[in-house]
Amino acid sequence: MESFELFGNIDHAKHFIENIKTGKFLFSFVISYTETCEIPGVTFAGADTDSIKFTPPGDAEYLHYGYCKTIDKIPMTPDGKPTPAVLTKTALESASIPHLTINAGSKIFPQLPFIDTGLSFGKNILTQDAMTDSQVSHAVDYGRIVGRTLASLTDCLIIGESIPGGTTTALAVLQALGFDAKVSSSIPNNPVELKNKIVNSALERINSDHPYNVVAKVGDSMIPFVAGMLSSASDSSKVMLAGGTQMAAVLAFASKIGFNEENTVIGTTSYITHDDSANFTNLVKKIANVPIISIDPSLKNSQYLGLRAFSEGFAKEGVGAGGSIISSMIKTGNTSKQFLEIVEKEYHRLFAT
Structure with a gap:
């Protein structure tokens, strides 16, 4: 626990950690999509614009197989930096934490076994509504069913996501729900002006303060689905929302539909909690009495440029990396230094010539 930095209700965070030390963990990986990511400059989650849509399934396949089937290589940025799934896979396998994939749009x-929700992907919020109100309602209902089922199988349900462009839709939802949000980005030079332009355009279409309508106008299908999962799962299990900005939006929406705060934490990397271009820790504090557990995976000390890049502002978080690393450390007692040694072996396996 010495490796962790705690924010918010620190006693709650310590109690959460103590309660799950000897328990069972399950990682649920929710993949989704918003056409907002196709706006040039919004995301680096793919080698080019055409390949972005393959990032979520590619992440899922890599976690499952150690390689991808829908694409030739694991998801990369245009300049060759790897998906944070490298961190997640290493964390889960080092602690023997099982995982499953859920398709939520x-x-x-x-190309692997997954839970299919039948949800549609979100539309480009710059030009049109992301979804209909009924689609949001279905997403919440399906999330509640899945969350209730998975919670019955574990003591701590970790929920991660992969949705390119998701920080932009998250920003729109947070602002529409009344929170003064500044969000992180997958690149060091956060395209704040572009995101604000998209969000401001989207917010002009909002004509109701009903949370379902807000998410339908400016969100994506991942947000209501994971909020539904949290709502039911937190009734009977501990839940760790593994992520940054997107999970803040999930928390904001979940606060409108109800969930158990006492069983909930956010797990993320220090690259999110120490991001000066965002206000993550203060934002979460305003949304709910839910603590943040943050981990510095010591990637700045890596011998590999691709791993050091995470500490330099690329990706920062994603695929539930922070929460997975935290959970693996709680279960195994490993330190950040030990995690770095393991993840470097995986990086070498992937990229050694």
Whole structure:
């Protein structure tokens, strides 16, 4: 626990950690898509614009197989930096934490067994509504069913996501729900002006303060689905929302439909909690009495440029990386230094010539 930095209700965070030390963990990986990510400059989650839609299924396949089937290589940025799934896979395998994939609106289906919700991907919020109110309602209902089922199988349900462009839709939802949000980005030079332009345009279409209508106008299908999962799962299990900005939006929406705060934490990386271009820790504090557990995976000390890049502002978080690393450390007692040694072996396996 010495490796963790705690924010918000620190006693709650310590109690959460103590309660799950000897328990069972399950990682649920939710893949989704918003056409907002196709706006040039919004995201680096793919080698180019055409390949972005393959990032969520590629992440899922890599976690499952150690390689991808829908694409030739694991998801990368245009300049060759790897998906944070490298961190997640290493964390889960080092602690023998099982995982499963849930499709909540991915444009491309992964080639592996997954739970299919039948949800559609979100539309580009710059030009049109993301979804209909009924689609949001279905997403919440399906999330509640899945969350209730998975919670019955574990003591701590970790929920991660992969949705390119998701920080932009998250920003729109947070602002529409009344929170003064500044969000992180997958690149060091956060395209704040572009995101604000998209969000401001989207917010002009909002004509109701009903949370379902807000998410339908400016969100994506991942947000109501994961909020539904949290709502039911937190009734009977501990839940760790593994992520940054997107999970803040999930928390904001979940606060409108109800969930158990006492069983909930956010797990993320220090690259999110120490991001000066965002206000993550203060934002979460305003949304709910839910603590943040943050981990510095010591990637700045890596011998590999691709791993050091995470500490330099690329990706920062994603695929539930922070929460997965935290959970693996709680279960195994490993330190950040030990995690770095393991993840470097995986990186070498992937990229050694």
